[in-house]
Amino acid sequence: MSPTKNDLFIKALLKQPIERTPVWMMRQAGRYLPEYRQVREQAGSFLKLCTNPELACEVTLQPLRRFDFDAAILFSDILTIPDAMGLGLYFTEGEGPKFSRPITCAADIMQLPIPDPCLDLAYVVDAVRLIRKNLQGSVPLIGFSGSPWTLATYMVEGGSSKSFQKVKGLMFEQPLLMHQMLDKIAQSVAAYLNAQIEAGAQAVMLFDTWGGLLSSEDYLEFSLHYAKQVRALLNTEQGGQRIPTILFTKGGGLWLEAMAESGYDALGLDWQTDIGQARSRVGHKVALQGNLDPVSLYAQPAVIIEKVKTVLEKYGTGSGHVFNLGHGILPDINPEHVKAMVDAVHHYSPIYHRDAS
Amino acid sequence: MSPTKNDLFIKALLKQPIERTPVWMMRQAGRYLPEYRQVREQAGSFLKLCTNPELACEVTLQPLRRFDFDAAILFSDILTIPDAMGLGLYFTEGEGPKFSRPITCAADIMQLPIPDPCLDLAYVVDAVRLIRKNLQGSVPLIGFSGSPWTLATYMVEGGSSKSFQKVKGLMFEQPLLMHQMLDKIAQSVAAYLNAQIEAGAQAVMLFDTWGGLLSSEDYLEFSLHYAKQVRALLNTEQGGQRIPTILFTKGGGLWLEAMAESGYDALGLDWQTDIGQARSRVGHKVALQGNLDPVSLYAQPAVIIEKVKTVLEKYGTGSGHVFNLGHGILPDINPEHVKAMVDAVHHYSPIYHRDAS
Numbered sequence: 001m002s003p004t005k006n007d008l009f010i011k012a013l014l015k016q017p018i019e020r021t022p023v024w025m026m027r028q029a030g031r032y033l034p035e036y037r038q039v040r041e042q043a044g045s046f047l048k049l050c051t052n053p054e055l056a057c058e059v060t061l062q063p064l065r066r067f068d069f070d071a072a073i074l075f076s077d078i079l080t081i082p083d084a085m086g087l088g089l090y091f092t093e094g095e096g097p098k099f100s101r102p103i104t105c106a107a108d109i110m111q112l113p114i115p116d117p118c119l120d121l122a123y124v125v126d127a128v129r130l131i132r133k134n135l136q137g138s139v140p141l142i143g144f145s146g147s148p149w150t151l152a153t154y155m156v157e158g159g160s161s162k163s164f165q166k167v168k169g170l171m172f173e174q175p176l177l178m179h180q181m182l183d184k185i186a187q188s189v190a191a192y193l194n195a196q197i198e199a200g201a202q203a204v205m206l207f208d209t210w211g212g213l214l215s216s217e218d219y220l221e222f223s224l225h226y227a228k229q230v231r232a233l234l235n236t237e238q239g240g241q242r243i244p245t246i247l248f249t250k251g252g253g254l255w256l257e258a259m260a261e262s263g264y265d266a267l268g269l270d271w272q273t274d275i276g277q278a279r280s281r282v283g284h285k286v287a288l289q290g291n292l293d294p295v296s297l298y299a300q301p302a303v304i305i306e307k308v309k310t311v312l313e314k315y316g317t318g319s320g321h322v323f324n325l326g327h328g329i330l331p332d333i334n335p336e337h338v339k340a341m342v343d344a345v346h347h348y349s350p351i352y353h354r355d356a357s
Numbered sequence: 358m359s360p361t362k363n364d365l366f367i368k369a370l371l372k373q374p375i376e377r378t379p380v381w382m383m384r385q386a387g388r389y390l391p392e393y394r395q396v397r398e399q400a401g402s403f404l405k406l407c408t409n410p411e412l413a414c415e416v417t418l419q420p421l422r423r424f425d426f427d428a429a430i431l432f433s434d435i436l437t438i439p440d441a442m443g444l445g446l447y448f449t450e451g452e453g454p455k456f457s458r459p460i461t462c463a464a465d466i467m468q469l470p471i472p473d474p475c476l477d478l479a480y481v482v483d484a485v486r487l488i489r490k491n492l493q494g495s496v497p498l499i500g501f502s503g504s505p506w507t508l509a510t511y512m513v514e515g516g517s518s519k520s521f522q523k524v525k526g527l528m529f530e531q532p533l534l535m536h537q538m539l540d541k542i543a544q545s546v547a548a549y550l551n552a553q554i555e556a557g558a559q560a561v562m563l564f565d566t567w568g569g570l571l572s573s574e575d576y577l578e579f580s581l582h583y584a585k586q587v588r589a590l591l592n593t594e595q596g597g598q599r600i601p602t603i604l605f606t607k608g609g610g611l612w613l614e615a616m617a618e619s620g621y622d623a624l625g626l627d628w629q630t631d632i633g634q635a636r637s638r639v640g641h642k643v644a645l646q647g648n649l650d651p652v653s654l655y656a657q658p659a660v661i662i663e664k665v666k667t668v669l670e671k672y673g674t675g676s677g678h679v680f681n682l683g684h685g686i687l688p689d690i691n692p693e694h695v696k697a698m699v700d701a702v703h704h705y706s707p708i709y710h711r712d713a714s
Binding site for chain 2: 218
C-alpha cells in the first residue's frame with residue numbers, strides 16, 4: 001500500500017509535532033452532499049449502499065473531492081455486527097434502524113455467534129481494501145465500529161429508543177446475562193476492527209453513541225469496561241505502523257478521566273464539553289478530537305469561522321488536537337458552510353503549532 | 358397559613374440537621390397514577406387540567422395520599438409564561454406542546470410583553486393558594502418555572518425540537534436579540550415565581566430542561582446567566598421564612614461548579630452525574646437533589662431498593678441531600694415501584710443522619 005502523504009491526522013492522534021491541526025467530520029460522507037444523495041438513490045436503499053463495496057468506496061471519497069479533509073472514514077453503518085449475528089437489520093423510512101429478531105431472552109444471548117468478519121462482514125472488509133487503494137495514499141483511512149454497549153442497546157430494544165427501558169431492564173435485573181452479551185459483542189467488535197486494520201484502516205474509532213444515557217457507575221461497568229476489552233484485543237501495529245485508536249462517548253464529558261485510562265490514544269468530545277477544560281483534565285494522557293456544535297454549521301460562514309477559532313483557541317498550543325464536530329453533520333447543512341469550517345481550520349491553526357516548525 | 362409539620366425538605370435544602378433524607382419525585386403528579394388519568398380524562402385536556410385550580414390542586418395532592426413524599430409540587434406546565442405572553446400554547450396528541458404564534462423576527466421579540474402573573478397567570482397563583490391551603494401544613498409546597506433558556510427554545514422552535522436549529526441560529530447569528538429576549542423572559546420568570554411564593558410556595562425550582570444541549574460557553578452566556586438573573590430578582594423571604602431555591606439543568610453535570618456559584622440553595626442532578634463526585638465538587642456550597650435513573654423504576658422492588666441505597670451511600674453522611682429521580686417519572690411505571698423507592702429512602706437514610714439526633 002502507498003505511504004500516506006498527509007499524515008497530520010495520525011500524528012495528531014499520537015501527539016507528534018505537526019504544522020497545523022488536522023480536520024475531518026463525523027458523517028462527512030452523507031446526506032448533506034447532493035452527490036451522496038444521487039448514489040444513495042441509485043443504490044435503492046441505505047443498506048444496499050453500505051453492503052456494496054464499490055458504492056461505499058465512492059461515497060467515502062466524495063467529501064474528499066470537495067474539501068481539504070485530513071482523513072477519510074469508511075462509509076458504513078454501526079449495526080453491521082448485530083446484522084451479521086443474525087438479528088436481521090432493516091430500515092424503515094423516518095424511523096431509523098430496526099431488527100426483525102431482537103434479543104428477548106437468555107437463550108438468544110447464549111446462541112449469539114461471534115461473526116467472522118472475513119466471511120460474515122466481507123462487504124465491509126472489501127470496502128476498506130478498495131477505499132484504501134483508491135485513496136492512493138492521499139490521507140489516512142479511519143475504520144470504525146459501534147461500541148459494545150451501543151450495539152447492545154439496539155439489539156435488545158430492536159431499534160432506536162427514547163428511554164432504553166428494555167436494555168436497562170436487562171442490565172438492572174439480570175446483570176450477569178448482560179455481561180455475557182457484552183462480552184460476546186466486545187469480542188466481535190475487536191475481530192471486526194482487526195479485520196478493518198488488516199484490510200487497510202490506519203486508525204480506528206469506537207462510537208459509543210448511547211453511553212451517555214447511563215449513570216456513572218453503569219457507564220463504567222457496562223460501557224467503558226467493554227470499550228477497554230475491545231482496545232486490549234486490537235492489533236495496533238500493522239506493517240510497522242502504529243494504528244491509533246479513538247473512543248467517543250456522546251454525553252461522556254463527565255467521565256473523561258476514566259476514559260483516558262482505557263488505553264485509547266484519543267477521546268472524541270461532544271460539543272457540550274469544553275475542550276480546554278478537557279485538555280486540562282486528561283490532555284497529558286490522550287489526544288482530543290472535536291468539538292464544534294454541529295448546529296453552528298447552519299450559521300453564516302463569518303459566524304462559523306469565529307466558532308472554529310474559539311475551539312482552536314480553547315485547545316491551545318501543541319499537537320494532540322484533531323478538529324471535528326461534536327457529533328455527526330446534520331443532513332441539511334449547506335456544503336459551502338463545511339468548506340468555511342475546513343478552510344478556517346487550515347488558516348487559523350498553524351499559529352498553535354509554531355514550536356513544531 | 359399553617360406551619361409545616363414535616364419540614365425535612367426545607368431543612369435539607371438549607372443543609373440544616375435532619376433525622377432522615379427527604380424524598381419527592383419529579384412529575385410525581387402524573388400519568389403513572391390511575392387517579393390522575395381519571396381526572397385528566399374528566400378535564401378533557403391537559404391544558405384544561407393545568408388552567409383549572411381545583412383540578413390542578415386535586416392532582417397535586419393525589420401522590421401524597423399514596424406515598425410518604427416529603428414535598429408537594431404545583432401541578433402545572435413549564436410553558437405557561439410564553440402562553441401568557443400571547444404565543445398560543447396548544448397540545449397535539451403524541452407531538453407535545455406547540456405554539457401557534459412562535460417568535461420569528463426581531464419585532465416579535467420587541468413586542469413580547471412581561472406578563473403580570475396575578476392577571477395573566479391567575480390560574481396558577483390561585484392553584485398555589487388552594488394547594489397550600491389543602492395541604493394543611495402536612496408538607497411544603499414547591500413552585501416552579503421553566504428556565505429562560507428552556508422557555509426560549511420552545512418559543513423560537515414553536516414546540517419541541519431535536520437539533521434546536523432555529524433557536525441556536527438566533528443565538529449564533531443575532532446574539533444581542535437573543536439576549537433581549539432572554540432578559541424579558543427572565544423578568545417574567547422572576548415575577549411568576551415571586552407570585553407563587555407570595556401565594557404560598559415554600560421553595561421554588563427552575564427547570565432548565567434544555568440547557569444541556571448547549572456548548573459550555575453558550576450555557577454560561579445564554580442559560581446560566583439568566584438563571585442567575587432570575588435568582589437575583591426572587592423574594593426569598595416570606596412571612597419570616599426562607600424560601601429555598603433549586604436549579605436543575607438536565608445534562609448540566611459538567612457545569613456544577615459554575616451552577617453552584619449562581620445563588621441557588623440547591624442543584625438538581627440528572628442520573629448521569631455521580632452524586633458523590635458532585636458533592637465533592639460543590640457540596641460545601643449547595644444542597645443536592647437527585648438522582649436515581651428514572652428507568653430503574655421499571656425493575657423489581659428488590660433492585661430498586663439496592664439502587665436507592667447506592668444513591669444514599671454515594672451522597673454520604675449529613676444534611677444537604679433531597680432524594681429524587683434524575684428526571685421525571687416515566688408514564689408507565691407501576692405505582693408499587695414508587696412505593697418501594699419512597700419506603701427505601703425512609704428506611705435506609707437515617708443512618709446517614711446519626712449526628713443530627
